[in-house]
Amino acid sequence: xxxxxxxxxxxxxxxxxxxxxxxxxxxxxxxxxxxxxxxxxxxxxxxxxxxxxxxxxxxxxxxxxxxxxxxxxxxxxxxxxxxxxxxxxxxxxxxxxxxxxxxxxxxxxxxxxxxxx
Amino acid sequence: xxxxxxxxxxxxxxxxxxxxxxxxxxxxxxxxxxxxxxxxxxxxxxxxxxxxxxxxxxxxxxxxxxxxxxxxxxxxxxxxxxxxxxxxxxxxxxxxxxxxxxxxxxxxxxxxxxxxx
DNA sequence: TCACTATATGACTATCTGCTCATATATTAG
DNA sequence: CTAATATATGAGCAGATAGTCATATAGTGA
Numbered sequence: 001x002x003x004x005x006x007x008x009x010x011x012x013x014x015x016x017x018x019x020x021x022x023x024x025x026x027x028x029x030x031x032x033x034x035x036x037x038x039x040x041x042x043x044x045x046x047x048x049x050x051x052x053x054x055x056x057x058x059x060x061x062x063x064x065x066x067x068x069x070x071x072x073x074x075x076x077x078x079x080x081x082x083x084x085x086x087x088x089x090x091x092x093x094x095x096x097x098x099x100x101x102x103x104x105x106x107x108x109x110x111x112x113x114x115x116x117x
Numbered sequence: 118x119x120x121x122x123x124x125x126x127x128x129x130x131x132x133x134x135x136x137x138x139x140x141x142x143x144x145x146x147x148x149x150x151x152x153x154x155x156x157x158x159x160x161x162x163x164x165x166x167x168x169x170x171x172x173x174x175x176x177x178x179x180x181x182x183x184x185x186x187x188x189x190x191x192x193x194x195x196x197x198x199x200x201x202x203x204x205x206x207x208x209x210x211x212x213x214x215x216x217x218x219x220x221x222x223x224x225x226x227x228x229x230x231x232x233x234x
Numbered sequence: 235t236c237a238c239t240a241t242a243t244g245a246c247t248a249t250c251t252g253c254t255c256a257t258a259t260a261t262t263a264g
Numbered sequence: 265c266t267a268a269t270a271t272a273t274g275a276g277c278a279g280a281t282a283g284t285c286a287t288a289t290a291g292t293g294a
Contacts, residue, residue: 009176009186009240011210019167019181024228029159029166031231032224036156041252042146045153049146050136058271059126064136069126071253073272092261092270093128102230107149109226111141113219114148126270158282175241188283190242209240209291 038082039106043067044075051085052104055097155199156223160184161192168202169221172214 010016024032039045046065050056058076062069076096079085084103087094098104127133141149156162163182167173175193179186193213196202201220204211215221 010180011174011240012177015171015173016177016181019170019173019177022167022170023163023181024166028228028231029162032227033157033159033162035227035231036153036162039153040150040157042150043252045146045150046140049141050139053136053139054132056132056136057128060129060133060136063127064133064140067252068254069271070255070273073270074252077272089261092268094271102227105230106223106226109223110149110152110219111145113222114145114152128270160282184282185284186241187243187285190240191282194242206291209238211241 034082035103035106038079038084039103039110041075043071044079045107047072047075048079048084048098048103049107051096051098052107055088055095057093057095061096151199152201152220152223155196155201156220156227158192160188161196162224164189164192165196165201165215165220166224168213168215169224172205172212174210174212178213 039048043065047061050061050064056064058069058072061076062072065072076085076087080087083099085096086099087096089095156165160182164178167178167181173181175186175189178193179189182189193202193204197204200216202213203216204213206212
């Protein structure tokens with residue numbers, strides 16, 4: 001039985017070497033996990049799915065999801081920081097929208113897979 | 118200003134009504150968030166990405182990720198419970214593989230989006 | 235049978251996360 | 265200016281989660 005630098009057992013060194021060659025750089029792994037993390041919460045998913053139809057303001061989203069405006073605002077800040085949503089001000093009202101189609105395509109694809117079993 | 122049953126303020130009742138019509142059922146939201154949750158952790162992403170190439174055993178995955186075999190095993194159990202991976206026994210060694218293409222397609226799509234900016 | 239290997243699992247813990255509550259900020263109206 | 269509206273934000277808390285450690289299980293070979 002071989003061992004790597006860290007002392008782990010290795011049964012198939014060639015597989016590990018090949019996987020290391022093919023592996024994604026740490027930065028891409030981190031970015032990917034952040035995107036998926038954004039989609040990994042029911043409230044955020046419902047928010048984002050609603051925004052695929054049309055822009056909405058915080059208090060409408062709050063009424064729709066039946067959670068506090070503060071909770072919505074916190075989630076929107078997270079999504080803003082990830083460049084997933086953007087907003088537009090009209091008086092005191094802020095209208096949020098999806099910044100691009102990436103997220104809605106991911107949701108659509110996952111949904112498709114769910115539905116086909 | 119209108120208010121819904123729960124006392125939330127509503128600025129655009131028609132938007133909320135339309136969003137409610139269009140909304141995904143709670144079960145689909147739950148299923149979606151579970152899929153994305155599975156992809157929302159760097160270790161699991163690296164695991165799954167490695168398995169897109171070929172099946173691997175627990176101790177190889179442990180060596181590849183440089184985390185304990187126990188940690189790998191815990192993550193694999195989670196992915197097994199979500200029907201994302203399956204295994205095949207050969208003696209004492211368990212070889213894990215992706216159960217279908219859904220997850221790798223989601224990763225590929227997200228990666229594509231990341232790379233195009 | 236027994237020893238060994240590869241993996242699984244339960245308990246525990248430190249960190250993370252989604253929300254609430256109180257407060258702050260920004261815009262409008264008067 | 266003040267008051268009101270819509271949203272943002274920080275602190276703090278309860279629940280979730282990824283890992284560690286010790287132990288259990290399943291298959292192999294003697």
